[in-house]
Amino acid sequence: MSKLVNSIKEAVQKVGLKDGMTISFHHHMRNGDFVLNMVLEAIAELGYKDLTVNASSVFDVHEPIIGHVKNGVVTGIECNYMGGKVGKAICEGLMEKPVIFRTHGGRPSDMEKGTSHIDVAFIAAPTADDMGNCTGKYGKSACGSMGYAFADAMNADKVVVITDNLVPHPLVDFSISEIYVDYVVEVDQIGNPAGIVSGTTKITRDPVGLKMADYAAKVIEASGLLKDGFSFQTGAGGATLATAKYVQDIMLAKGIKGSYGMGGITKYMVEMLNNGCFQALLDVQCFDLDAVQSIRENPKHMEVTATHYAGVSGKSAAVDNLDVVLLGATQVDLDFGVNVHTDSNGYIMGGSGGHSDTAAGAKLTMIIAPLIRARLPLVVEKCLCTSTPGSTVDVVVTQRGIAVNTKYGKNQELKEALKKAKLPVVEIEDLKRMAEEIAGTPKPVQLTDKVVAHVMYRDGTLLDTIKAVK
Amino acid sequence: MSKLVNSIKEAVQKVGLKDGMTISFHHHMRNGDFVLNMVLEAIAELGYKDLTVNASSVFDVHEPIIGHVKNGVVTGIECNYMGGKVGKAICEGLMEKPVIFRTHGGRPSDMEKGTSHIDVAFIAAPTADDMGNCTGKYGKSACGSMGYAFADAMNADKVVVITDNLVPHPLVDFSISEIYVDYVVEVDQIGNPAGIVSGTTKITRDPVGLKMADYAAKVIEASGLLKDGFSFQTGAGGATLATAKYVQDIMLAKGIKGSYGMGGITKYMVEMLNNGCFQALLDVQCFDLDAVQSIRENPKHMEVTATHYAGVSGKSAAVDNLDVVLLGATQVDLDFGVNVHTDSNGYIMGGSGGHSDTAAGAKLTMIIAPLIRARLPLVVEKCLCTSTPGSTVDVVVTQRGIAVNTKYGKNQELKEALKKAKLPVVEIEDLKRMAEEIAGTPKPVQLTDKVVAHVMYRDGTLLDTIKAVK
Numbered sequence: 001m002s003k004l005v006n007s008i009k010e011a012v013q014k015v016g017l018k019d020g021m022t023i024s025f026h027h028h029m030r031n032g033d034f035v036l037n038m039v040l041e042a043i044a045e046l047g048y049k050d051l052t053v054n055a056s057s058v059f060d061v062h063e064p065i066i067g068h069v070k071n072g073v074v075t076g077i078e079c080n081y082m083g084g085k086v087g088k089a090i091c092e093g094l095m096e097k098p099v100i101f102r103t104h105g106g107r108p109s110d111m112e113k114g115t116s117h118i119d120v121a122f123i124a125a126p127t128a129d130d131m132g133n134c135t136g137k138y139g140k141s142a143c144g145s146m147g148y149a150f151a152d153a154m155n156a157d158k159v160v161v162i163t164d165n166l167v168p169h170p171l172v173d174f175s176i177s178e179i180y181v182d183y184v185v186e187v188d189q190i191g192n193p194a195g196i197v198s199g200t201t202k203i204t205r206d207p208v209g210l211k212m213a214d215y216a217a218k219v220i221e222a223s224g225l226l227k228d229g230f231s232f233q234t235g236a237g238g239a240t241l242a243t244a245k246y247v248q249d250i251m252l253a254k255g256i257k258g259s260y261g262m263g264g265i266t267k268y269m270v271e272m273l274n275n276g277c278f279q280a281l282l283d284v285q286c287f288d289l290d291a292v293q294s295i296r297e298n299p300k301h302m303e304v305t306a307t308h309y310a311g312v313s314g315k316s317a318a319v320d321n322l323d324v325v326l327l328g329a330t331q332v333d334l335d336f337g338v339n340v341h342t343d344s345n346g347y348i349m350g351g352s353g354g355h356s357d358t359a360a361g362a363k364l365t366m367i368i369a370p371l372i373r374a375r376l377p378l379v380v381e382k383c384l385c386t387s388t389p390g391s392t393v394d395v396v397v398t399q400r401g402i403a404v405n406t407k408y409g410k411n412q413e414l415k416e417a418l419k420k421a422k423l424p425v426v427e428i429e430d431l432k433r434m435a436e437e438i439a440g441t442p443k444p445v446q447l448t449d450k451v452v453a454h455v456m457y458r459d460g461t462l463l464d465t466i467k468a469v470k
Numbered sequence: 471m472s473k474l475v476n477s478i479k480e481a482v483q484k485v486g487l488k489d490g491m492t493i494s495f496h497h498h499m500r501n502g503d504f505v506l507n508m509v510l511e512a513i514a515e516l517g518y519k520d521l522t523v524n525a526s527s528v529f530d531v532h533e534p535i536i537g538h539v540k541n542g543v544v545t546g547i548e549c550n551y552m553g554g555k556v557g558k559a560i561c562e563g564l565m566e567k568p569v570i571f572r573t574h575g576g577r578p579s580d581m582e583k584g585t586s587h588i589d590v591a592f593i594a595a596p597t598a599d600d601m602g603n604c605t606g607k608y609g610k611s612a613c614g615s616m617g618y619a620f621a622d623a624m625n626a627d628k629v630v631v632i633t634d635n636l637v638p639h640p641l642v643d644f645s646i647s648e649i650y651v652d653y654v655v656e657v658d659q660i661g662n663p664a665g666i667v668s669g670t671t672k673i674t675r676d677p678v679g680l681k682m683a684d685y686a687a688k689v690i691e692a693s694g695l696l697k698d699g700f701s702f703q704t705g706a707g708g709a710t711l712a713t714a715k716y717v718q719d720i721m722l723a724k725g726i727k728g729s730y731g732m733g734g735i736t737k738y739m740v741e742m743l744n745n746g747c748f749q750a751l752l753d754v755q756c757f758d759l760d761a762v763q764s765i766r767e768n769p770k771h772m773e774v775t776a777t778h779y780a781g782v783s784g785k786s787a788a789v790d791n792l793d794v795v796l797l798g799a800t801q802v803d804l805d806f807g808v809n810v811h812t813d814s815n816g817y818i819m820g821g822s823g824g825h826s827d828t829a830a831g832a833k834l835t836m837i838i839a840p841l842i843r844a845r846l847p848l849v850v851e852k853c854l855c856t857s858t859p860g861s862t863v864d865v866v867v868t869q870r871g872i873a874v875n876t877k878y879g880k881n882q883e884l885k886e887a888l889k890k891a892k893l894p895v896v897e898i899e900d901l902k903r904m905a906e907e908i909a910g911t912p913k914p915v916q917l918t919d920k921v922v923a924h925v926m927y928r929d930g931t932l933l934d935t936i937k938a939v940k
Contacts (some may be wrong), residue, residue: 168729170730170749172769177775178776179781259640305649313649315652
């Protein structure tokens with residue numbers, strides 16, 4: 001018995017794809033992914049129309065999807081993150097149907113609850129056997145964790161594994177089991193692993209970033225959470241990574257043994273694991289090749305599914321026990337609501353990812369961002385898009401001051417602690433004023449009435465909408 | 471956040487157990503399990519009635535369940551295997567409701583298909599954290615694989631993990647994720663690991679057994695399946711293990727590199743893995759402590775879920791690619807049907823386990839059994855219970871001859887190959903006659919009309935019934 005077929009086209013035909021269906025993809029190859037484009041090209045050549053693409057993230061490398069939308073092959077896009085190239089086209093009114101944005105926890109949970117149905121999932125697998133057992137840990141295109149792909153595999157009606165490293169059955173140390181897989185396709189290359197490292201994954205050298213990082217680390221220290229059992233998530237981004245470095249320094253100096261690090265994993269988190277700052281890393285995706293190597297070699301560096309990471313459909317998720325999360329923002333408003341979907345001009349260039357999931361779970365949710373970016377103030381009256389509700393945000397750290405969110409009847413003690421630690425505590429309104437003193441009051445962004453995206457919260461409710469830019 | 475509660479009773483109350491519900495257990499602690507008895511005792515003390523117990527296996531250690539049946543606490547039993555102590559009571563008419571027997575593949579698949587609903591699953595976990603991440607690989611009561619427990623965890627409405635080795639969250643190298651777990655209970659001892667080694671797990675020294683093993687190994691060799699890529703399942707039992715040893719000798723002598731070994735794993739299969747006879751072991755349960763050590767230390771020794779092992783609800787299962795399986799029997803009939811549920815006197819003392827699952831999947835299904843046991847012939851006109859349909863059985867090996875099943879339009883080539891290899895090929899009727907010449911024709915077993923058990927095939931259909939003994 002073998003599930004191997006000769007081509008993506010053959011797999012598409014064998015799974016019985018029909019016009020109007022929803023197909024899904026995961027994004028562990030990040031901006032190096034070839035699979036989404038290859039599949040859409042095959043589908044377009046076969047003449048299918050009116051498909052919805054549910055991709056855990058859409059990167060700039062997926063720009064060809066714009067052509068498939070124009071040709072009617074794709075009429076719906078659902079994702080947790082969308083890069084600026086496709087995002088701009090969406091905001092210029094590319095599609096009839098609004099894009100559906102979910103979170104990294106909401107996406108698998110919507111599948112598990114049945115509110116998001118996938119007809120056919122396409123799994124980019126760096127290593128697989130001909131029965132469909134597969135993993136991201138090995139192979140020339142190794143991406144490490146395949147955490148986001150589990151929900152697709154487990155819930156889609158049909159599942160196609162696409163690999164560029166076919167090994168004899170049974171694959172040892174598989175992540176996704178053959179029980180979920182219908183067909184396997186071997187291709188030359190599923191992606192360019194160099195593209196896994198997309199965005200900034202190096203510590204900043206910019207003095208502004210280092211200042212923010214210094215403040216952020218001191219906030220964490222002053223919060224009282226930095227003690228044995230400490231759990232921490234940080235993503236990529238220069239200032240964020242610098243904060244991780246400072247936090248590590250404090251932990252090592254004080255001999256603090258944390259419990260787990262989480263998130264998109266970078267070499268800085270791997271270093272913290274190896275230095276004993278954590279007993280484990282919970283990895284839903286690798287952000288660089290050091291992380292890929294670590295998850296392959298270190299049993300304490302564990303792959304977790306997106307549901308385990310951040311879902312709401314399970315009995316619990318790792319985010320529920322998170323002490324501190326460090327997150328970015330393009331805008332923060334006076335209610336502490338955060339925008340990570342659009343830039344300050346209203347164009348989509350991001351998405352929640354795990355932003356609102358971790359914010360909801362963590363004891364201390366910190367936003368770290370420069371006061372002014374691209375000559376526009378970080379803090380605004382009201383975000384162009386609320387990606388993460390203000391009620392789940394605790395602190396906003398900028399290079400000019402730290403705002404503690406006491407607007408929802410909490411964090412008063414934290415505010416006092418930060419003041420006591422001589423940190424520059426200000427009000428969120430102060431941050432807005434300071435920014436405007438430097439950059440001026442920005443002109444209101446001109447939007448049309450056309451809704452181009454629905455932003456769904458992790459529980460499946462509508463959080464906000466995004467409108468086309470004029 | 472923590473899911474830890476103080477006692478089994480507290481967990482039972484918190485999950486909202488109600489009279490009439492179905493509770494489930496897995497059997498990796500085998501005859502050393504304490505958990506089923508502890509939970510039933512707690513439930514009895516709390517005054518619950520009319521519960522159905524779905525245990526992947528019921529061993530002699532679970533004899534106290536008889537008292538709970540008599541007291542009305544338990545009114546239904548469902549399992550894949552039942553030891554002789556409880557089995558005898560059942561066959562003497564203990565229960566109103568027939569026992570439901572499933573297979574190791576059918577049980578999880580019935581849960582996944584929704585035809586078997588579990589209200590509360592109790593998971594005996596040799597190591598767990600307070601959020602419910604758990605594993606069988608570590609701890610004083612380590613049992614190795616927890617393959618059968620995944621379906622319970624994933625499909626039950628409520629899940630209680632019971633452990634005697636509570637470790638800080640997050641447990642590294644967990645098997646079952648916290649996303650499935652509602653409550654965690656710490657107890658002194660979940661079982662006696664010495665009891666994991668139940669039944670015969672040593673190579674026989676009996677000349678009859680060695681003769682059978684010699685024949686069986688030669689059948690495998692003559693079948694043409696023993697070549698690179700060979701996959702093999704064997705359970706415990708002295709002659710079976712001797713066969714494995716002989717097969718290993720052939721593989722090593724000829725330099726054959728097999729693909730995988732499977733089944734309840736013993737030290738003999740571990741030895742074959744370590745000697746390079748297999749690239750992997752797929753382990754749904756460990757049959758001895760050498761296997762427990764191996765699955766903990768060797769990444770090529772992989773835990774698989776029961777669905778992955780033998781289910782019918784997945785897209786495939788490991789049994790589908792199995793070359794050869796070696797199975798036991800208490801009776802074989804002239805249609806090659808096999809009984810592993812009752813002894814020749816009609817008393818339940820076993821069950822399918824993975825018998826009919828592997829028989830259905832394997833290219834070559836071999837029954838190995840002595841011609842006469844307890845003075846009764848192996849081969850009978852019609853089995854007292856058909857556990858495995860004759861259409862899925864290929865060869866019956868006894869010390870006096872080997873019968874090849876050509877009754878279903880197959881195996882003619884195999885029969886010729888065995889003859890060519892000078893093996894003592896006989897007809898199944900010959901085996902019956904030879905046995906009766908020695909042991910006489912057995913008196914028919916006297917059964918009543920009362921059905922005490924339904925034997926369900928792996929696809930959920932009724933295969934046979936078992937009646938009370940007069």
